Amino acid sequence: MIDVEKCKMTRWPSPVLLEKSKPIDKIDDSIRALAEKMKDIMVEFKGVGLAGPQAGVGLRIFVASEDGTKENAKVYINPEIVLSGSIVTNEEGCLSLPNIYGNIHRSSKCSIKALDLEGKEISENAEGLRARIFQHECDHLDGTLIADKFSTVAKIGARRKLKQLRENYEQHKDA
Ligand code: NI
Numbered sequence: 001m002i003d004v005e006k007c008k009m010t011r012w013p014s015p016v017l018l019e020k021s022k023p024i025d026k027i028d029d030s031i032r033a034l035a036e037k038m039k040d041i042m043v044e045f046k047g048v049g050l051a052g053p054q055a056g057v058g059l060r061i062f063v064a065s066e067d068g069t070k071e072n073a074k075v076y077i078n079p080e081i082v083l084s085g086s087i088v089t090n091e092e093g094c095l096s097l098p099n100i101y102g103n104i105h106r107s108s109k110c111s112i113k114a115l116d117l118e119g120k121e122i123s124e125n126a127e128g129l130r131a132r133i134f135q136h137e138c139d140h141l142d143g144t145l146i147a148d149k150f151s152t153v154a155k156i157g158a159r160r161k162l163k164q165l166r167e168n169y170e171q172h173k174d175a
Contacts, residue, residue: 004033007055009041011096012145012165014056014173021051021058021141023078027119031061031077035117038063039073047095049133051140054096062137066129076114076122081138085109085127092136094146100161102154104146106135 010017024031034057042050042063051062065073085108092104109127112134116122126134139145147158 002030002034002057002059004030004037007034007037007041007057009045009095010054010056011098011169012147012162013169014053014096016053016056016058017096017140017143017145019053019058019143021053021060021143023060024115027077027115027117031059032117034059035061035063035075039065039070039075042073042095043068043070045095048129049137050095051137053140053143060141062140064130064133064137066133075117076112076134076137077116079112079114079134079138079141081134082111083107083109083135084111085131090132092132092146094136096140097145097147097158097162097165100147100158102146102150102158104136104149106132110134112138 038050038055041055046068048066048068049062049064052059060078062076063073087105088108089103089105091101093101108131110131111125113123150158
């Protein structure tokens with residue numbers, strides 16, 4: 001059972017962000033409440049996607065909304081992603097790594113199979129920003145963050161901000 005009241009924006013280096021998330025075996029009201037909460041967190045922090053671990057829950061679920069609105073936020077449960085197209089490089093950020101940006105290589109296209117909140121199978125082909133969001137969020141479910149994919153130079157550039165985040169985490173983790 002998920003305590004949705006306790007779900008909140010989770011930042012690096014919280015362990016849940018670094019672990020592989022578990023599949024959801026039953027889509028019930030607590031999962032629906034979690035999805036609703038995740039949409040709210042995504043909108044509050046002005047993101048275009050949010051994965052379970054970013055709400056502090058190590059389950060394979062993410063929400064995505066290209067324009068950042070709640071109305072257009074769609075829920076993907078137990079997603080399976082297949083990459084295609086060419087490799088494109090673009091700058092990315094992540095709500096769990098505030099104020100840290102870097103170039104990330106991604107596939108230009110992908111297709112995704114997942115379940116919706118009714119447990120129905122959904123299948124989507126994506127390109128452009130949507131394909132990038134899908135890949136970024138699926139990475140989260142495997143414990144991979146953008147900083148893991150940064151170039152050496154970008155990693156050095158992010159070092160000070162990562163140090164601050166670590167200090168912040170150490171100070172607040174028991175709160
Ligand atoms: Ni992210």
